[in-house]
Each structure stands twice: as structure tokens, then as C-alpha cells.
Amino acid sequence: AQKITQTQPGMFVQEKEAVTLDCTYDTSDPSYGLFWYKQPSSGEMIFLIYQGSYDQQNATEGRYSLNFQKARKSANLVISASQLGDSAMYFCAMREGASNTGKLIFGQGTTLQVKP
Amino acid sequence: DAMVIQNPRYQVTQFGKPVTLSCSQTLNHNVMYWYQQKSSQAPKLLFHYYDKDFNNEADTPDNFQSRRPNTSFCFLDIRSPGLGDAAMYLCATSITPLDTPDNEQFFGPGTRLTVL
Numbered sequence: 001a002q003k004i005t006q007t008q009p010g011m012f013v014q015e016k017e018a019v020t021l022d023c024t025y026d027t028s029d030p031s032y033g034l035f036w037y038k039q040p041s042s043g044e045m046i047f048l049i050y051q052g053s054y055d056q057q058n059a060t061e062g063r064y065s066l067n068f069q070k071a072r073k074s075a076n077l078v079i080s081a082s083q084l085g086d087s088a089m090y091f092c093a094m095r096e097g098a099s100n101t102g103k104l105i106f107g108q109g110t111t112l113q114v115k116p
Numbered sequence: 117d118a119m120v121i122q123n124p125r126y127q128v129t130q131f132g133k134p135v136t137l138s139c140s141q142t143l144n145h146n147v148m149y150w151y152q153q154k155s156s157q158a159p160k161l162l163f164h165y166y167d168k169d170f171n172n173e174a175d176t177p178d179n180f181q182s183r184r185p186n187t188s189f190c191f192l193d194i195r196s197p198g199l200g201d202a203a204m205y206l207c208a209t210s211i212t213p214l215d216t217p218d219n220e221q222f223f224g225p226g227t228r229l230t231v232l
Contacts, residue, residue, distance in 0.1 A: 004158075033215040037223075043204055045159070045223035052217055091158065095215045101171060102147055102213035104221060106158035 003027060004094055004107035011112050013082045020067070021077045021110045023092030031097030034075040035104065036066065039089040048090075051075055053097075082114045119143050120224035122207050128230045129197050137192040137227045139207030147213050148190040149221065150182060151206040159206055165190060166213050194229075202231045 005024045013019035025034065036048040051059045051066045059066045067076040079086060089111050093104040121140045129135040139148065147166050151159040163172045165184040179201070181193040194201055205228075208221040 031215060033217075035220070043206075043226040043228065045206060045208070045226075047220045047222070050217060050220060052215070055217075097215040100213055101164060101166075102149070102210050102215070102219070102221065103161050103164070103173075104151075104159075104208075106160075108158050109156075 003105050004092055006092055006107035006110050008110045009108070011110055012115060013079075013112065014115050015084060016081055018078060018080045019082055019112065021079070021090050021092075021112065023075045023077065023107060025073050025075060025092075025094050027073075027094065027096055029096040029098045033095040033097075034066070034068070035093040035095070036064070036075075036077045037091045037093060038086075039091060039109070041088070045091070049077065079112075084114050084116060087112060087114045120207060120209055120222050122205075122224035122227050124227060125225060126228050126230070128232060129194075130232050131199065132196050135194050135197055135229070137194075137205050137207075137229070139190045139192070139224055140188050141207075141209045141222075142188070143209055143222060144187060145209035145211050145222070146187075147210045148184060149208040149210075150190070150192050151208065153204040153206055153226075155203070162192070164213070197229070197231045199231050202229055204228050 032053045034051045038046040065078045092107040123138045149164040150162045153159040162176045183191045204226045206226045207224040210221045
């Protein structure tokens with residue numbers, strides 16, 4: 001069973017507008033972490049934001065915020081004030097606490113294109 | 117400033133000819149990971165080292181091996197590359213294998229492998 005689902009293969013957003021990238025997850029582990037990474041065409045994975053399963057507040061990092069809805073098992077990424085440099089592939093990932101390996105399980109990714 | 121370095125960035129090999137990809141880190145992290153990312157797909161963990169302890173994923177083909185001679189370096193060996201092994205190979209590091217808020221995985225820029 002797929003553990004991380006990103007249902008939007010591609011998204012467009014106008015420069016300076018906000019955009020939400022969807023992510024749902026599935027786990028029976030009560031302790032887990034959720035991540036968002038940005039992957040530009042160069043290939044490097046750039047860490048954006050982390051949300052722990054026990055965190056009460058939604059994580060924020062600059063223009064990035066994570067809309068964490070635990071009951072719905074969703075962890076959507078919100079990018080505010082989009083910039084041309086935000087055009088990239090975005091991956092949602094999960095790390096299960098019980099695995100004790102640190103293994104990241106990735107979704108299929110969403111390609112974001114920011115229009116000028 | 118480079119923290120996780122991968123060499124080479126691009127590697128071309130012939131079908132069946134052994135190839136070695138290199139990863140080094142300046143972070144002094146205990147855990148080093150190798151992920152395989154095929155075109156337009158999510159990265160998938162092949163194996164990881166926690167200090168000197170090697171941990172193989174159950175579905176990683178025997179064709180893939182790894183060595184970690186010291187804390188800083190980790191190598192990915194593909195004994196007999198097939199056409200299906202063409203992919204981006206991403207190295208990542210973390211302090212521990214546990215899921216804690218400050219324990220993000222830092223990725224290198226990746227090595228894109230072409231098999232002719």
C-alpha cells in the first residue's frame with residue numbers, strides 16, 4: 001500500500017501568489033515525521049520543512065508552511081508569495097519512528113511551475 | 117561550504133561494466149544513505165550505514181553493494197550495471213537514524229548514471 005500520496009503531478013501558479021501542494025500519508029506508527037523537499041532540475045534534494053506527529057502547531061519556515069491535519073492524515077505544503085525560483089519538483093516524505101532506520105518514504109512528487 | 121559531496125555528478129558506463137559512485141560528507145554524521153531515483157519517480161532507499169553497521173533494504177538487488185571505509189566516505193558499487201540501473205543516485209546523511217525534529221537528512225547533488 002502506498003504510504004505517501006501526492007495527487008497533483010503538475011501545478012501552475014502565478015508569481016507572487018500562494019500555492020498549496022497536497023500530500024496524504026498512511027501509517028500505523030503513532031510516531032512519525034513528515035518532510036517536504038524541493039528538487040530543482042539540477043537534482044539536489046533541498047530540505048524545506050519538517051512536522052513531527054506530536055507537534056501541536058503547524059510548522060513554518062519563512063515562505064513555507066505545513067498544513068498538518070492529523071485526523072485526515074494530510075500534510076499539505078503552502079508556499080506563499082511564489083517566486084520564479086520556486087519552479088521545481090516537490091516531494092513529500094515520511095519517516096516512521098518505529099523503523100529506527102531513518103528511512104524516508106517519498107511520494108511521487110509534484111512539479112510546480114511559477115509563471116511570471 | 118559543501119556538506120555532502122558526490123562524485124562524479126555524471127557517470128556513463130557500459131552494460132555489465134562495474135561502476136563505483138562516491139559520497140563524502142563534512143558533517144560528521146553517523147548515518148549515510150543511498151537512494152535510487154529513476155526518471156520521474158520517487159527516490160527509493162537502497163541501503164544505509166549507521167556507523168559501521170550496514171543495513172540493506174529487503175528489495176535491493178544483489179547487484180548493488182556499498183562500502184564505508186570511514187565516517188566521511190561511502191561508496192556505491194554496481195557490480196554489473198543493466199539498462200534498468202540508469203538513474204540518479206542520491207547520497208544523504210543524518211546525525212542518527214531516529215525521527216527527531218533536528219535530525220533532517222542532508223542530500224548531496226546526486227550522480228546521474230547512464231548505462232550504454
